[in-house]
Amino acid sequence: MLAAVAGLSLMNVSGEIVASSNPGPGSFAVALVDAIGTADAQEIAGRIRVAKPPLDPRLYLVLGPGEPDPLRLVRAATAGGVTLVQWRDKSGSTAEQVEAVRALVAASPVPVLVNDRADVARAAGAAGVHVGHGDLSAAEAREIVGPAAIVGLTIHSLDEAVAADNAPIDYASVGGVFETHSKVNPDPPIGIDGFRAIAGRLRQRRPALPIVAIAGITEERAEALAAAGADGIAVISAITSSGEPGRAAEALRQAFARGQARETAS
Numbered sequence: 001m002l003a004a005v006a007g008l009s010l011m012n013v014s015g016e017i018v019a020s021s022n023p024g025p026g027s028f029a030v031a032l033v034d035a036i037g038t039a040d041a042q043e044i045a046g047r048i049r050v051a052k053p054p055l056d057p058r059l060y061l062v063l064g065p066g067e068p069d070p071l072r073l074v075r076a077a078t079a080g081g082v083t084l085v086q087w088r089d090k091s092g093s094t095a096e097q098v099e100a101v102r103a104l105v106a107a108s109p110v111p112v113l114v115n116d117r118a119d120v121a122r123a124a125g126a127a128g129v130h131v132g133h134g135d136l137s138a139a140e141a142r143e144i145v146g147p148a149a150i151v152g153l154t155i156h157s158l159d160e161a162v163a164a165d166n167a168p169i170d171y172a173s174v175g176g177v178f179e180t181h182s183k184v185n186p187d188p189p190i191g192i193d194g195f196r197a198i199a200g201r202l203r204q205r206r207p208a209l210p211i212v213a214i215a216g217i218t219e220e221r222a223e224a225l226a227a228a229g230a231d232g233i234a235v236i237s238a239i240t241s242s243g244e245p246g247r248a249a250e251a252l253r254q255a256f257a258r259g260q261a262r263e264t265a266s
């Protein structure tokens, strides 16, 4: 498979290079064969464009093996409006994680990312990986999952925002914004003002980088965070503990949309 992709890329990019010198119709084929034969690997790699899965971070569900029926949960939550899913397993074996992620990828109509484990993401055919402090760096994760995958990074502070200026990431997750019972968070919550400050610093250098907020997010807070400029909210308990994940997802999406409308109007 990889060899086929490499061969096609070599053909396509060589064709682009030859076409840019405007050869006549009779000499194009000869020039193409010459270009393929003398191709410079670095130039070819630099010109390859890869299509990423579309990233819609508006409502990002994080779940793990503690859920009694993860596939059912994901089906209901995505039907209710979840746009992105993350598998977060802090203790399962590698084989267990790969199996769980493969099943989720098959069941989910939206992209599935894997927390921490770029190797699992790649092996299971997930859309990407999320890393934070103490995990692989974003650059190391990117090496493993490749240029077409989604890489997300947690940002806790202004210093981490500055350090992320050149990180090869597709979105940042800022938090913990509020207190959470779903994870041990040693740092105090940053609040909505902290979110605004960090998001502002990230956007100084990377205005198009999607930024989601995480930790302790409820319907009411979803609206406030959208109004504060979040591109998305990442939640565990607001959906997994609701008893009705589809309805909870719908309510969060609606609240988030109300906040976005307030932000646009301001």
Ligand SMILES: Cc1ncc(COP(=O)(O)OP(=O)(O)O)c(N)n1
Residues within 6 Å of the ligand: 060, 062, 086, 088, 115, 116, 130, 131, 132, 133, 135, 152, 154, 173, 174, 183, 212, 214, 234
């Ligand atoms: C969307 C999202 N944001 C933040 C995190 C937390 O990542 P990290 O800081 O690496 O902590 P763990 O989740 O690995 O315990 C996340 N997983 N997802």
Ligand SMILES: Cc1ncsc1CCOP(=O)(O)O
Residues within 6 Å of the ligand: 062, 175, 176, 179, 180, 181, 182, 183, 185, 214, 215, 216, 217, 234, 235, 236, 237, 238
């Ligand atoms: C994975 C993670 N990272 C920072 S807070 C958190 C958990 C968020 O869960 P909840 O939405 O239940 O507060």
Ligand SMILES: [Mg+2]
Residues within 6 Å of the ligand: 115, 116, 130, 131, 132, 133, 135
């Ligand atoms: Mg992590």
